[in-house]
Amino acid sequence: MGHDHDHDHTHRANKTRVLWALAITAGFMVAEAVGGVIAGSLALIADAGHMLTDCVSLALAWFAFKIADKKPDLQRSYGYYRFQVLAAFVNGLSLFVIAVWITFEAVERIREPVHVLATPMLIIAALGLVANIVSFWILQSGQGENLNLRGAALHVLGDMLGSVAAIAAAIVIMTTGWTPIDPILSILVALLVLRAAWSIVKKSGHILLEGTPENVDPADLSEKLARQVPGVEDIHHVHIWSLTSEKPVLTMHAVVGEGADNDAVLAALQKALSDDFGIAHATIQLESRRCD
Structure with a gap:
């Protein structure tokens, strides 16, 4: 019962974290998009576009937490928790799309360079970095290994890297006038986003394919339970x-020895598993x- 209470508390806290991150991201997205157009910076425009998808992904993550609040019913006997994993999967796939778009636009900018206003770019990118750091900290403070929360955090992390790239590009342009640094750093960010996206997907x-959890070895579990729980002969x-x-x-199936107390064995197995x-x-x- 305590485990369920802790999980419910963490679930509510994570849902609130996603909502705060959504508000911060949406608030800054408009300013960065306008600033990117004014400055002529692909890094800022790409980052603003990424922020737009972040708003969608954060909204999806929040909606997934909301759906998970629904009680189990006859059609969904396990409840709606799995929707969070589906949201994480969709967010991971969207990161692939974003990375491909940024790379395509960057290649076009390398082939046909444009004038970039470095000072506005630097100011807006720095403010964006602050907003991204706050959002990422809010999401990272979540407890547990919730994939839905991690997927949302990776979107914000991609934005944070984009802001760092834009700051670096602005400084290079201000000191050397070399504008290709803007799309080159954008490609670097896209590659980092792809790496993170693959982990989530x-x-x-x-x-989603009902795979065995990474931290559990079924053979080891069977051997330990059969050895540790009195009355159990085989798992x-x-x-x-x-x-x-x-x-x-x-x-699982458990073979109980003759004369063993089935209720006691069952309780001991449940406790050991937990x-x-x-x-x-x-x-x-x-x-x-043992059955066939």
Whole structure:
């Protein structure tokens, strides 16, 4: 019961964090877009475009937390937690699209350089960096390994890197007048965004495909339970998957020795799964002999 209470508290806190980050990002996005057009900076325009997608991704992340609040029903017996993973997957894919767009625009700028107003670019990029740092700190202060929150944080991190690139480009342009640095640094940011996007897509895709949680070895789990829990002779048909990165689920069969107290064995197995492996939701079938 305490575990559920802690999870609910973390869930509400994470939802609030996403909402605050959304407000900050949306508020600065308009200023950066206008500043990018005035300064003629692709780095600023690209960053503003990324901020627009951030607003969408943060709104999606918040909506996913909101949907997860819905109680289980006959059609969704596990509830709506998995929607958070779907939101993370979509956010990861959108990062790929953003990176490709930035790269395409950067190549065009390298082929046909444009005049860049370095001073406005530097001021706006610096303010954008402050806004991004605040948003990223809010999201990173979230507890646990929630993929939905991580996906939203990676979008903001991409913006933060974009602001750093824009600041660096502005300084180079102010001191040397070399404008190609603007699109070149934009490509570098795009590559960093791609790397982060792959991590989110890979992990959320693994959960959506009912993959075994990375921190759990089914063979090791079976061996430890059979050895540690009195009355258990064998563990088999172990299936472990996740509703979200924070909510693993398990089903398994346990062979109970003759004369053992089935209720005591079941309680001991549930406790060991929760304490040693962090699996609070488990369905266990007790058997007198190993099934085929």
